[in-house]
């Protein structure tokens with residue numbers, strides 16, 4: 001459904017006028033320096049209309065700063081932000097048509113769930129009947145109908161997070177920005193809410209930009225993932241792309257549990273490059289002359305992880321749960337199939353495809 005068509009005529013739209021349905025976001029050479037800290041360095045990124053873009057990286061890599069710059073809560077030191085075809089650098093946050101959902105919910109404790117959800121529409125001056133209808137619809141879509149008359153303090157963390165989402169939904173923003181919204185939830189709720197978010201993204205047909213340091217969230221929800229390290233963008237691609245063709249050693253080691261094994265130059269071949277190979281691609285074969293010493297064996301049921309040493313290099317091997325596993329202290333033979341090797345330049349740390 002076109003977002004433009006879905007909006008009630010009575011609503012006062014103060015936001016920038018986008019052309020058609022376009023809710024794409026473009027970052028052009030964004031740098032952000034706080035005092036002397038370079039939080040984001042020369043990041044250019046295109047987020048397509050209806051993308052579910054994940055900004056992924058370790059703590060302090062600059063992902064929240066980038067999201068806040070998109071939402072207008074932070075000004076870039078250099079560079080431009082576009083929503084649709086409009087440059088929004090000078091446009092204040094509330095006029096950007098971007099809804100922000102935080103980890104901390106930021107709900108009004110003394111208002112009911114209904115009043116919390118209706119709040120953005122009230123601020124906008126929408127009539128009471130419209131507010132009620134929109135809130136009821138958003139609440140229903142997130143399973144909150146029976147809690148509408150409760151206060152946030154009478155809800156679980158997961159329910160509060162859904163109220164925060166419902167409050168964002170009623171605004172029908174062009175872009176949803178979410179900053180680690182699931183990190184307060186326990187593992188089960190997180191996994192359920194992940195699925196809800198994916199369904200919500202499909203239903204709303206909006207653009208989502210979602211910050212997390214959790215690669216499982218990134219891989220399971222994102223249509224595309226932007227991996228960041230130390231303020232720089234390392235790679236942008238589908239979850240499958242970043243897993244199977246990591247652009248840098250950082251991405252190779254950050255995506256995947258356990259991470260990709262990286263062998264020093266000259267250890268496995270004469271290519272002159274670092275060689276990477278995923279734990280599930282290393283084979284155990286007693287006939288192999290490449291011998292490793294087993295230090296730890298982790299039986300996880302569906303898989304077994306073998307932590308071993310090849311000279312001074314640590315190697316992780318992933319076996320299926322029903323495969324025969326070696327024991328701690330064994331010497332085992334390893335095979336690193338050529339077709340599963342990734343090469344990286346030792347100086348630039350970038351992928352080399354020949």
Ligand code: ATP
Nearest residue numbers: 034037038039058059060061062063064065066213
């Ligand atoms: P986390 O996952 O821990 O929230 P992040 O990847 O979102 O981390 P940012 O919050 O964007 O990282 O911070 C990036 C860098 O900028 C960090 O070194 C941080 O200390 C610094 N930084 C962020 N905000 C400010 C600020 N207001 N003043 C000074 N430095 C800041």
